Amino acid sequence: MDTQITIIHTRTKKQKPDPDSLGFGRIFTDHMFIMDYDEELGGWHDPRIIPYQPITLDPSCMTFHYGQTVFEGLKAYRTKEGRILLFRPEKNFERMNKSNDRLCIPSIDESFMLEALKTLVEVDRDWVPDAEGTSLYIRPFIISTETYLGVSPSKHYRFMIILSPVGAYYKDGINPVRIGVEKEFVRSVKGGTGMAKTGGNYSASLKAQEVAEALGCSQVLWLDGIEKKYIEEVGSMNVFFKINGEIVTPELNGSILDGVTRNSIIQLLKHWDIPVIERRVSMEELIQAHHDGKLEEAFGTGTAAVVSPVGELLWEDNVLEINGGQIGEISQKLYDTLTGIQTGKVEDPFNWVSEVGTSSSSKSHAI
Ligand SMILES: *Cc1c(COP(=O)(O)O)cnc(C)c1O
DSSP states (O other): OOOOOEEOOOSSOOOOOOGGGOOSSSOOOSEEEEEEEEGGGTEEEEEEEEEOOOOOOOTTBHHHHHOOEEEOOEEEEEOTTSOEEEESHHHHHHHHHHHHHHTTOOOOOHHHHHHHHHHHHHHTGGGSOOSTTOEEEEEEEEEEOOBOOSSSOOSEEEEEEEEEEEOOSOTTOOOOEEEEEOSSOOSOOTTTTTTSOOHHHHHHHHHHHHHHHHTTOSEEEEEOTTTSOBEEEETTBEEEEEETTEEEEOOOOSSSOOOHHHHHHHHHHHHTTOOEEEOOOBHHHHHHHHHTTOEEEEEEEETTTEEEEEEEEEETTEEEEOGGGSOOHHHHHHHHHHHHHHTTSSOOTTOOEEEETSSOOTTSEEO
């Protein structure tokens, strides 16, 4: 594959947003990365960084009709000293290839994508905000671009990376949320696409989210799609519980997304000699543990929030309050440590962060 990245710099740099009004995912930087796929042109080709702009697609492009698409999400953080750090970015491209495989999308060269990502972030380096809790959200994604209404894997694709400066997730401190246990709708089933990061999983989740919000819940707790007994995820996050001194999280069973944050939290807990186990967790077990006073903490994990404590679970007509509606001790320690590592404030014993702007992106050339 052609690994020469063409860079076309914008002539009109946008004004940087006010750091207090960043929010999530509405503001985009000056540049974006694109490459295209066509088997006849040698697969993935023409990698380029160009000014951020709309793209033109034929209405018959397959992505609009059958949802053959995958995406990723990660962040770049600015340290006190002004260095730009990425958190385990190789895991995202590794996972993207797993999603690609499930969606019949051709695989990408993971190390090249990492280089492309670092080059793009370096070009838009000034866009990484520095206020506490803020970061640059990175969205790599692939869409199917063959113009054809037949149902089959597309022959053409477009890979893109766009960047969005985002505000602090917890502006007013970490407030545990109320979560509704979802008994009717399911997010995914074993054999489906739950382990892939693909748009269809999200469109399938919207209805339950709407119902939960009407009940005063901020997210839903998803149960397994077959027996509706076992816990899978919370909203679009992985989920952990502390039950009687032990941390448990649902085991990866094919319908659960293998989160980078989840994986990092398991490693951190092991590093601290705190018992952590991946296994099936039923709603029945949670209710019993709550009844016995042994449901000590609950939290979701994902790139956006890092750790999101659950204060209450709404189950049928019952409200299970967890840790008096306060963030638990381990949840807080995990949040502080992970965000500390990500922003270069805390030692990184696992070598998880990698810096932007120090590797050789000399292969690329600017125009
Ligand atoms: C992305 C995602 C997560 C979290 O993954 P991270 O890599 O930790 O950000 C969890 N569940 C679902 C359904 C997701 O799409």
